[in-house]
Amino acid sequence: MIDLPTLIVLGLFAVxxxxxxxTHLKIVPEYK
Known part of the structure; x- marks a missing residue:
């Protein structure tokens, strides 16, 4: 089972x- 702290950490990591x-998708095309 996934407890709440783990869920919060995973959520922050995903964000x-x-x-x-x-940001990379927006920045990379500008360089080329």
Missing amino acids: IVLAIVL
Whole structure:
């Protein structure tokens, strides 16, 4: 079973990864 603290950490990690991916998708085409 997944407890609440683990769920919160996974959620924060997912949000951070998503933000990094989105910024890279926006920034990379500008370099080329």
